[in-house]
Every structure is written in C-alpha cells, then in structure tokens.
Amino acid sequence: MISIAIDGPAGAGKSTIARAIAKELGYIYVDTGALYRAIGLYANANGVATDDPAGVERLLGGIKVELRYKNGEQRVFLNGYDVSEEIRRPEVSMAASNVSAIPAVRQFLFALQQNMAVEHDVVMDGRDIGTIVLPGAQVKIFLTASPEERARRRYDELKAKGHDVDYDALLEEVRQRDYNDSHRAIAQLKQADDALLVDTTGNTLEQSVQALTKLVKERLRDVL
Template structure:
C-alpha cells in the first residue's frame, strides 16, 4: 500500500486538490478534517460546548463516525446519518479546531485513519498526517497559501453555494484557526522535516491540481 500525506492550514485547498488528484491516480482520498468537523458538529448538536474538553470527551461514546466511498466520493456518516454537507459551515470549522486540540478526540479517530492507510492506497490530508498519523508515508506534502488568498477562495465557494458570508470575518476566522492549529499542545500544525512545501498562492485550482499530480507521479514513479 502507498500513502501520501498532505498537511497544511485551513483553506489551502487540500481537500479539493487531494480529492481530484486521488481520483486521477486511482487512490482512496481520506479527508481527516471532515472527521474532526463531524465530532465538532455532533458535540454542538448534543447541546454541549466544544470549548470544554470534559463535555466533548463525555460525548464520544455517543458518536459513531464512518467514512464511506460512494461512486468514488468520500461521504461522512454520523450515527448512520450522512452529514457530509452539514459539516461545511464556518461555524463547524471552528468547532473542529476546538475539538481537535483534545487528546482523547485525536485518539478516538487515530485508529480509523491508520486502518484506511493499511488497506488502501491513500491520499490523506489534515493537520498532522505527515508528523503523527502517517509518519512513514511514501510522500509528504505541506500545502499552503497566504491567509488572504485562502479567505478569497473560501468566500467564493460560499457565494457559489448561495451562502452569504462577511469576507473580513471569514479572514479573521482563518487567521484564528491558523493560530489555534499551530499552537495547540497536541499534534500542532507544522511542516514535517521531510515534507515538500508547495505554496499555491495565486494559482487557479486547475494549476494546483496539475502541479500536485506532476510531483506525485514524479516522486512515486507513477505513469
């Protein structure tokens, strides 16, 4: 089995770029951020606070998360319900950042992530894939872009989906998420020493996908 680990800050395009690249190469795409979003969504849905570790941990025995691949697309299920679309709001993004700092949550999801990598060729993205989850990955990539560029992309995505958001607030949320992810005690966001840095600032989505595919094919000797 071959594993590609892609880390980077929120809004860097990891999910979209990794998903399309996985489809092209015939790998399974694993969006670990969706797992943390699901935990955050569930805790809030239960009426508990994602800021209180005790409340989050107490909710874990009521949470069953599954990843299913339907027509080649990853869908996330919470207690049997497909929540793939419900977990994509800016609010849930912040919930994900808060619960991901809790060690018990990371332990809760760790085995699921490793099991997927042990049984499939995977492209897995997140915040600590190359440093913690898949330290022996065949290729590690740290994908990034400026906060302003990432905010513009997210803003456009929301507009295209018919959701009205304030750009300045979105930018501040991304900066706060960056701070939270890079300063948490457990598995902080950082570039693995052996990871390749790719900055997509100014790139179109197609340019970023093309660049990543070329690098992966070259590094892994794929035709």
C-alpha cells in the same frame, strides 16, 4: 500500501487537490478534517461547548463516525446518518478546530485513520498526517497559501452556494484557525522534516491540481 500525506492550514485547497490526485492514481481519498467536523457538529447539536475537553470527551461514547465511498467519493456518516453536507456549514469550521485540539478526540479517530492506510492505497489530508498519523508515508506535501488568498477562496465558495458571508470575518477566522492549529498542545500544524513545501498563492485551482498531481507522480517514481 502506498500513502500520500498532504498537510497544511485551513483553506489551502488540500481536500480538492487530494481528491483529484486520488482519482488520478486510483487511490482512496481520506479527508481527516471531515472526521473532526463530524465531532464538532455532534457537540454543537448536543449543546456542548467545543472548547470544553471534558464535555466533548463525555460525548465520544455515543458517537460512531464512518467513512463510506460512493462512486469514488467520500461520504461521512455520523451515527448512521450522512452528514457530508452539514459538516461544511461555516459554523462547523471553528468547532472542528476546537475539538481537534482535544487529546481524547484525536485518540478516538486515530485508529480509524491509520486503518484506512493499512487496507488501501490512500491520499490523506489534514494537519498532522505526515508528522503523526502516517509518519512513514512515501510522499509528503505541506500545502499552503497566504491567509488573504485562503479567505478569498472560502468567500467565493460560500457566496457561490448562496451564503451571506463577510470577507473580513472569514479572514479573521482563517487567522484564528491558523493560530489555534499551530499552538495547540498536541499534534500541532507543522511541516514534516521530509515534506515538500508548496505555496499555491496566486494559482487557480486547476493550476494547483495539475502542478500537485505532476509533483506527486514524480515523487512516487523516486521512492518506489
């Protein structure tokens, strides 16, 4: 099976771009961040602090997370319920960052992620796909953009959905997530040695999608 790993910080456009590439190639898209968001959502709903490793670990026995696909689109199910919309709420973002730093949570989700790549051609995005989850991926991309650009994109997205948000608060959250993801003890956010760095600052989403799709196709021709 063919694996394409796209890593990068929060708000770099990984999910949208990875989804578009998967659709173009006919591959399965795997949004690993959605899995961590589901764990964070569950912890919040059960009153457990997401920066409490012992508390979160105790919850794992009661959690079943599944990825299902409807018309080619990934849906996330938590204990049988579709939570694909709930996990995108702003307050779940930091919860996801917190729980993703917990070794027990990463181990809990690790097999699920790897099994998807064993059974399907995949485009998988996250923080440590090219370094930890799929180190043998045929194509690896590290996608980034400036913190200001990523905060602006998030601001525009949330405003379009009717949320009352503050740009400065979002920028601080982006910077805090970057720090958390790159300084945690395990599975730190970093570029794989054999990953191609792509900075999308200043690009429209459509420009980024077109450029990355072309790049991935070229890389696949080189490695296959």
